[in-house]
Amino acid sequence: MIVCDLDGVVWLADQPIDGAAQAVSALRAAGHTVAFASNFSDAPASALGAKLAAMGIEPREDLVTSPMAAASLLSTGERVLVLGGPGTLEAVERAGASVVDAVAVAEPEGPFDAVVVGYRRDVTWDHIRRTSTAVREGARFIATGTDATYPTPRGLVPGNGATVAAISTAAGRSPVVAGKPHEPMAGLIRARYGPTGWMVGDRPETDGAFARTLGYGWALVLSGVIGKDDLPVDPEPDTIDPSLTDFTARVLAGDAPPPG
Secondary structure (H helix, E strand, O other): OEEEOOEOOOEEOOEEOOOHHHHHHHHHHOOOOEEEEEOOOOOOHHHHHHHHHHOOOOOOOOEEEHHHHHHOOOOOOOEEEEEOOHHHHHHHHHOOOEEEEOOOOOOOOOOOOEEEEOOOOOOOHHHHHHHHHHHHOOOEEEEOOOOOEEEEOOEEEEOHHHHHHHHHHHHOOOOEEOOOOOHHHHHHHHHHHOOOOEEEEOOHHHHHHHHHHHOOEEEEEOOOOOOHHHOOOOOOOOEEEOOHHHHHHHHHOOOOOOOO
């Protein structure tokens, strides 16, 4: 079982990482299950799957996202204020919650059972005001993820963690974080794929910590946030490779046996 992050492992924003598609195909051809776990919550899972397919990777049903993990914390019929993109809105709706869009509704009327915050590029002061007010008034505060940045071909850009930090500061409360490296998303992975495997990622504080939460091996690739000059990192990886292609070669050569 091999779980791959997307940004920094398979692609950088809209640019495929060389050899990633071939690596996934080679792993699957050798009998390994390859799944994808992403904290990116802007796009729906279907759009992420289409993006994988366009890069030559068959997504199958092996895609787990932080909005799915956040939605797993909700109950049918709960009234939920959502600050997030289509991926977060879709996942909350599929959980059977009554969704109020914090961007579309200028003055959302509480009370709310929960506030869910996912990545969105056009967040404004007003959006932060609306969501932090709902949290201060007693709504449960759920974040899809708290990655401060994510990598693009032009460098790092602000991630959902930047928005969550602003709301948390304004509301005076910390969120329950659903995505990597936290237990809600780990629970979804274990339920689907079992208790042992590899987590392949580029971000130690997210992917490495998630591997430890899962009880999986931690395979660091240097194709995203972390480069050679940033080593060593914590948690210490079980393997370090330049890219998913190199990790795949290690697995196929028997140099990275299934941990656990």
